[in-house]
Amino acid sequence: MITSKRLQEIPPSGTVAISNLVSKMKAEGADIVSFSMGEPDFSTPSNIADACVESLRSGFTHYTPSTGIPELRKAVADYSRSKNGIPCDASNVLITPTKQALFMIALAYLDPGDEVLLPDPSWVSYEAHIRMTGAVPKYVTTSFDDGFVIDPEKVEAAATSKTKMVVINSPSNPTGCVQPESTIKGIADICVDRDIYALSDEIYENVIYGGRHVSIASMPGMFDRTITVSGLSKTYAMTGWRLGWAIAPAQDIVAINKLQSHSITCCTSFTQPAAVEAITGPQEEKDRMVETFRKRRDLALDLISEIPQLECNVPEGAFYLFPRCSIDMPSNELAERLLKEAKVAVTPGRAFGPAGEGFFRISYATGEDQIREGLSRIKKALASM
Numbered sequence: 519m520i521t522s523k524r525l526q527e528i529p530p531s532g533t534v535a536i537s538n539l540v541s542k543m544k545a546e547g548a549d550i551v552s553f554s555m556g557e558p559d560f561s562t563p564s565n566i567a568d569a570c571v572e573s574l575r576s577g578f579t580h581y582t583p584s585t586g587i588p589e590l591r592k593a594v595a596d597y598s599r600s601k602n603g604i605p606c607d608a609s610n611v612l613i614t615p616t617k618q619a620l621f622m623i624a625l626a627y628l629d630p631g632d633e634v635l636l637p638d639p640s641w642v643s644y645e646a647h648i649r650m651t652g653a654v655p656k657y658v659t660t661s662f663d664d665g666f667v668i669d670p671e672k673v674e675a676a677a678t679s680k681t682k683m684v685v686i687n688s689p690s691n692p693t694g695c696v697q698p699e700s701t702i703k704g705i706a707d708i709c710v711d712r713d714i715y716a717l718s719d720e721i722y723e724n725v726i727y728g729g730r731h732v733s734i735a736s737m738p739g740m741f742d743r744t745i746t747v748s749g750l751s752k753t754y755a756m757t758g759w760r761l762g763w764a765i766a767p768a769q770d771i772v773a774i775n776k777l778q779s780h781s782i783t784c785c786t787s788f789t790q791p792a793a794v795e796a797i798t799g800p801q802e803e804k805d806r807m808v809e810t811f812r813k814r815r816d817l818a819l820d821l822i823s824e825i826p827q828l829e830c831n832v833p834e835g836a837f838y839l840f841p842r843c844s845i846d847m848p849s850n851e852l853a854e855r856l857l858k859e860a861k862v863a864v865t866p867g868r869a870f871g872p873a874g875e876g877f878f879r880i881s882y883a884t885g886e887d888q889i890r891e892g893l894s895r896i897k898k899a900l901a902s903m
């Protein structure tokens with residue numbers, strides 16, 4: 519098979535590959551505890567599912583405007599303005615799956631040779647999207663000892679005349695770090711001074727236990743140079759619905775929508791009224807899910823504290839732990855051995871960038887019994903390595 523040179527340089531998604539492997543092993547009967555899934559294990563709240571069924575039955579089954587139905591664009595804008603202080607209206611919103619938004623943003627803003635700063639470690643797909651455009655990812659190292667908080671001085675030091683964009687993801691996948699307001703402000707100042715765009719991935723904005731979620735687009739001078747993405751997947755257990763959004767200046771939305779209209783045309787129609795229900799309807803189930811995640815995080819942290827080879831920060835958001843492992847072994851090999859020998863699936867830290875070496879990611883979006891069993895298996899396996 520001959521693929522483009524551009525594609526040959528892109529590895530497949532490491533996180534999706536592990537999830538696929540785990541599904542295959544489970545289907546073959548293996549007793550696997552999976553800490554690899556980046557998705558809530560709950561069902562979508564019933565008021566949202568009901569709104570979708572109603573919309574489907576009412577015949578709302580045709581193309582929608584490619585930017586999304588007006589009611590949903592407005593609901594997203596109202597929510598983002600009131601909760602996150604982003605000075606937007608419906609014309610600033612494009613309805614699209616969050617990952618698709620990130621991919622289209624890379625295509626819409628980046629030219630070959632442009633440089634993009636991104637935290638190390640960070641979620642796997644940013645680097646792939648950047649490389650697909652011929653732009654160059656440049657990692658800004660964050661460290662365990664600083665709780666993976668980004669140091670704006672390092673951002674400044676990494677910036678050059680070619681820097682086009684800086685990526686922020688708070689709360690972070692894989693570290694769970696919620697970037698403090700002072701950090702966001704520091705990065706905003708650099709963006710304004712140096713005329714750099716910010717791409718702010720806020721998909722975990724509601725899965726937060728401490729700290730305060732701050733949107734960089736709400737900072738002075740930033741709205742015109744920020745693309746904010748978020749969505750329903752993690753907040754409302756709606757990963758399979760493929761619904762999210764991008765928020766940007768109106769003329770940028772028109773530009774990004776060229777890509778949407780030439781690719782997926784629009785999002786699925788009958789899910790969009792249900793997304794309005796998700797955002798504007800009762801929020802109790804969402805709050806219950808977050809509280810359950812918090813309990814699971816605390817349980818997992820307690821159990822990890824009893825494993826001598828591991829140490830872990832207390833993350834304030836998302837549903838991941840990113841422990842450091844004292845065993846001198848590449849994280850890919852460690853993850854492979856944990857899967858084969860302990861039948862526990864974790865994601866190797868190296869999948870998230872060079873600074874992830876020596877770490878692995880645990881998703882605690884799974885039941886308490888699984889958390890106990892999986893960490894007990896990891897404890898035994900590490901003791902014997």
Ligand SMILES: Cc1ncc(COP(=O)(O)O)c(C=O)c1O
Binds near residue numbers: 615618641721750752
């Ligand atoms: C940081 C981050 N951004 C974006 C996404 C993509 O979200 P979605 O699956 O809703 O497109 C994910 C999914 O895991 C993620 O972890």
